[in-house]
Amino acid sequence: NAGVTQTPKFQVLKTGQSMTLQCAQDMNHNSMYWYRQDPGMGLRLIYYSASEGTTDKGEVPNGYNVSRLNKREFSLRLESAAPSQTSVYFCASSDKTIYGYTFGSGTRLTVV
Amino acid sequence: SQKIEQNSEALNIQEGKTATLTCNYTNYSPAYLQWYRQDPGRGPVFLLLIRENEKEKRKERLKVTFDTTLKQSLFHITASQPADSATYLCALVLHGSGNTGKLIFGQGTTLQVKP
Numbered sequence: 001n002a003g004v005t006q007t008p009k010f011q012v013l014k015t016g017q018s019m020t021l022q023c024a025q026d027m028n029h030n031s032m033y034w035y036r037q038d039p040g041m042g043l044r045l046i047y048y049s050a051s052e053g054t055t056d057k058g059e060v061p062n063g064y065n066v067s068r069l070n071k072r073e074f075s076l077r078l079e080s081a082a083p084s085q086t087s088v089y090f091c092a093s094s095d096k097t098i099y100g101y102t103f104g105s106g107t108r109l110t111v112v
Numbered sequence: 113s114q115k116i117e118q119n120s121e122a123l124n125i126q127e128g129k130t131a132t133l134t135c136n137y138t139n140y141s142p143a144y145l146q147w148y149r150q151d152p153g154r155g156p157v158f159l160l161l162i163r164e165n166e167k168e169k170r171k172e173r174l175k176v177t178f179d180t181t182l183k184q185s186l187f188h189i190t191a192s193q194p195a196d197s198a199t200y201l202c203a204l205v206l207h208g209s210g211n212t213g214k215l216i217f218g219q220g221t222t223l224q225v226k227p
Contacts, residue, residue, distance in 0.1 A: 004155075033214075042116075042219035043156070043201070058214070090155050100146055100158025101215065 002026050006091050006104035013081040013111045021076040021107050023091030031094045032074035033101070034058075034066060036087040043090065049074055081111045114139040116218040118202060124224045125192055133187040133221045135202035140216070142204040145178055145185050150199045150220065159200075160187075192225045199223070 007022045025032065030051045035043040035058075045058030047066040055066050063085060065077045074093075078085060088108050092101040117136045125131050135145070144163055148156035162169045162178045162185065169176045175188040189196050199222045203215040 035217075040120075040219060043203075043215075043217040045214060045216075048214060092155070098144070098161055100148075100161060101156070103155030103157070105155050106153075 004091055004093055004102050004104035006089075006107050008107060009105065010108050011110070013078075013109065015082060015111060017081050018077065018079050019081065020078075021089055021091075021109075022073070023075065023104060024073045025091075025093040025102070026072065027093060027095070027102065028071070029093035029095045029102070030071070032068065033092045033094075034064075034074070034076045035090045035092065036060065037090060037106075038087050046076065046089075078109075081109075083111045085109065086111045116140070116202065116204060116216060118200075118218040119221040120219065122222040122224055124226065127193060127225055127227050129192055131189040131192045131196065131223055131225070133200050133202075133223065135185040135187065135218055137183050137204060137218075140183075140204055140206060142180075142206055144205040145176075146203045146205070146215065147174075147176055147185075147187050148201040148203065150201060156201055189223075192223075194225045194227050197223055197225050 004025045033048040034046040037043050044060050046064050049055045049068040052071045067075045088106050090106050091104045094101045115138050146161045147159045150156040160176050162176050173190045177186045199220040201220045203217045
């Protein structure tokens with residue numbers, strides 16, 4: 001019963017490099033989300049996918065792109081990493097709001 | 113402006129006491145309010161949900177209240193234990209979110225329960 005799996009757990013990038021954060025869920029949830037968490041800022045929504053085949057911007061989408069590859073997988077791509085993107089990134093999924101989100105364990109990203 | 117505020121300072125209490133955490137919001141109209149627990153280095157874990165038309169919800173030692181007039185939710189942990197030490201996050205689901213279920217999170221309050 002894995003829940004939400006994120007890879008990698010840690011990553012250091014140089015400014016300008018690109019990378020993709022992977023997320024997969026095995027709970028057959030329709031909706032998936034990417035958040036970033038910064039000290040004192042709380043969790044902020046980057047992008048979300050309400051259902052397979054759809055994606056929408058959240059509060060802080062600039063510098064990111066997403067792909068909902070299938071119902072299970074939702075990836076987050078940084079095309080040209082910047083130090084301001086240093087953060088902890090969380091993927092989450094949900095079936096219905098009343099059941100809450102299930103979060104992954106996070107990816108700690110440092111951009112130098 | 114819209115904002116969600118939780119106690120920014122850590123809450124320190126003695127084991128066995130009741131911990132009370134506050135979540136205030138401004139210029140939002142939430143349909144639901146959720147509470148999560150987050151341990152260091154881990155993702156948040158869903159604890160409880162309360163609807164706008166509910167005053168109170170309980171789950172074991174946890175109790176949540178929701179006052180839409182005061183725009184405030186209180187989260188209580190009774191008979192607190194050191195294992196309850198963590199950061200607690202409140203989150204709003206707004207009217208009109210439809211099926212997206214987007215959550216807006218507060219910044220969290222860290223609770224430390226001392227033996």
